[in-house]
Amino acid sequence: MASHELSRIMRPDDANIVGNVHGGTILKMIEEAGCIIGTRHCNTQNGDRCVAALARVERTDFLHPVFIGEVAHVSAEITYTSKHSVEVQVNVLSENIVTGAKKLTNKATLWYVPLSLQNVAKIIEVPLIEYSSPEQEEAGKKRYEAQKLERIETKVRNGEIIMSVSLPEPYTVAFSQSSLIHLIGPSDCTLHGFVHGGVTMKLMDEVAGIVAARHCKTNIVTASVDAINFHRKIKKGCVITVSGRMTFTSNKSIEIEVFVDADPLVEAEKGKYRAVTAFFTCISLDKENKPLLVPPLKVKIMSLITVYPTKTKRTMC
Numbered sequence: 001m002a003s004h005e006l007s008r009i010m011r012p013d014d015a016n017i018v019g020n021v022h023g024g025t026i027l028k029m030i031e032e033a034g035c036i037i038g039t040r041h042c043n044t045q046n047g048d049r050c051v052a053a054l055a056r057v058e059r060t061d062f063l064h065p066v067f068i069g070e071v072a073h074v075s076a077e078i079t080y081t082s083k084h085s086v087e088v089q090v091n092v093l094s095e096n097i098v099t100g101a102k103k104l105t106n107k108a109t110l111w112y113v114p115l116s117l118q119n120v121a122k123i124i125e126v127p128l129i130e131y132s133s134p135e136q137e138e139a140g141k142k143r144y145e146a147q148k149l150e151r152i153e154t155k156v157r158n159g160e161i162i163m164s165v166s167l168p169e170p171y172t173v174a175f176s177q178s179s180l181i182h183l184i185g186p187s188d189c190t191l192h193g194f195v196h197g198g199v200t201m202k203l204m205d206e207v208a209g210i211v212a213a214r215h216c217k218t219n220i221v222t223a224s225v226d227a228i229n230f231h232r233k234i235k236k237g238c239v240i241t242v243s244g245r246m247t248f249t250s251n252k253s254i255e256i257e258v259f260v261d262a263d264p265l266v267e268a269e270k271g272k273y274r275a276v277t278a279f280f281t282c283i284s285l286d287k288e289n290k291p292l293l294v295p296p297l298k299v300k301i302m303s304l305i306t307v308y309p310t311k312t313k314r315t316m317c
Contacts, residue, residue, distance in 0.1 A: 002129070003077045004037040009097075010070050016209075016219065020289075021066040023222025023280075024205030026092060026106055030060070031198030033076040034088040034110040035190075041078055041086060042114035042126055050114040050124045051190050052086060054197030056147055057228035057278075058109035064094070065221055065289065066105050071095045079109075080140030081126045086112045087140060110197075111147060120192050120233075147227070154229045158274040172298045176214040177245040180207050184238045195234040200242075200260055200276055204228075207244040208256040208280035215246060215254060216284040218292055223253060228278040238262045240275070247279070249297040256280045 006029065014025045031054060038052030066072055073093040080087035092106035116122040131137040168174035180203060188199045205222055212220040234240060241261045248255040260276035284292040 002037055002041050003075065004033055004040070005073060005075045006033050006036070007071055007073045010066055010068050010072060012068055015068050016221075018219050018287075018289075019068045020219070020221050020285075021068070021070075021072075022202070022205060022209070023062055023225070024202030024209075026062070026066065026072065027057075027060070027108075027201040027205060027225070028196075028198035029072060029074045030076075030090045030092065030106065030108050031057075031110065031196065031201060033074045033090055034112065035196070035198075037076045037078060038086045038088055038110075038112040038114070041081075041129075042124060045127045048116040048118055048122070048124055050116050051192055052112035053115050053190070053192075053194065053230075053233065054110060055085065055113050055230050056111040056151060057197075057201070057225065058111075058147065059227060060106060060108040060225040062106060062222050062224060064103050064105045066092075066094045069097075071097055072105075078129055080137075080144060081129050082141075082144050083125055084113055084123045085144065086114070086126055087143065088112065109143075115192060117191060120194070150227060151229050151231075154227075154277060155231060158231060158277065169298065171215065171295050173245050173247075176211045177243070178207055178210045178214065179241055179243040180210075182240050182242065184234060184236050184240060186236060189236045193236045195236070195238075195240075197230060200230075200234065200240075201225075201228060201278075203240070203242045204244075204258045204260065204276070204278060205280065207242045208258055208282060211244040211246060211256045212254045212282040212284070215249075215297075216292070216294060218284045218286070219289075220282050221285060222280060223283045224281045226279040226281070228276065230276050232262070232273055232275045234260075234262045234275050235264060237266050238264050244280075246297055249294050251293055252283055252291045254282045254284070254294055254297075256282065 114124040244258045263272045
């Protein structure tokens with residue numbers, strides 16, 4: 001099967017104040033590798049040239065932290081293709097170039113759809129890959145059907161908004177909820193003029209980290225990301241609002257729900273819309289990078305209780 005690898009040394013601007021590389025930095029590299037291999041594969045046939053657009057990211061676990069000065073090696077492999085989508089499996093290996101020590105830090109699954117360069121509304125058919133066995137193809141088909149169903153279910157909650165509350169009580173949802181506003185410029189975008197999925201994920205991770213840090217007042221790192229669903233494309237020139245709120249705490253982890261809303265300034269008549277949604281799980285660390293106890297979340301808004309059963313379901317998967 002087709003594969004691709006990219007490597008980059010981690011620099012100070014990739015990390016937080018204690019030297020842990022931001023989860024968003026790693027997510028951005030994961031998406032870049034996936035986009036490269038997906039686009040390359042979809043252009044191996046005759047016909048319209050295309051670019052692979054990110055549609056969904058499955059649960060992503062951060063197995064070990066990456067530090068400044070280490071080299072992140074990101075390898076991507078296509079593991080399944082349907083008529084109009086590509087599944088890419090990505091692994092991240094960190095290397096200490098002084099000691100030579102290596103460790104697996106991330107594993108992720110991404111889904112892409114190929115969009116025509118001539119007509120962005122046109123989805124190109126994907127060249128099929130060869131499987132090592134019928135069982136491997138059947139397993140891929142089951143993953144495809146499962147993610148397709150979950151994307152449909154996620155859209156039900158797309159109308160929700162995060163309400164601001166004045167002078168909120170500490171350790172409540174309102175106290176830590178945060179938003180970030182970003183204008184989508186040319187450097188954020190693909191050849192189509194739509195934002196890279198990795199850019200969006202990096203901003204989402206930043207907001208999740210801010211929410212968790214406001215709650216814990218400690219060093220925060222990303223532990224995992226549940227499925228990231230890209231519902232609609234975000235065009236160059238849009239102003240996006242990335243909002244996060246806490247939905248669950250355990251003794252040592254915090255779950256944050258993150259929304260991305262896009263506002264087309266030039267085409268204002270189209271109105272604001274929900275573009276991306278995801279759940280991030282963060283952990284609180286002390287100065288020795290050991291997990292700390294998380295202050296319990298005080299639930300003041302009863303409607304948020306409806307979110308909690310989904311946390312239990314995701315944890316059990």
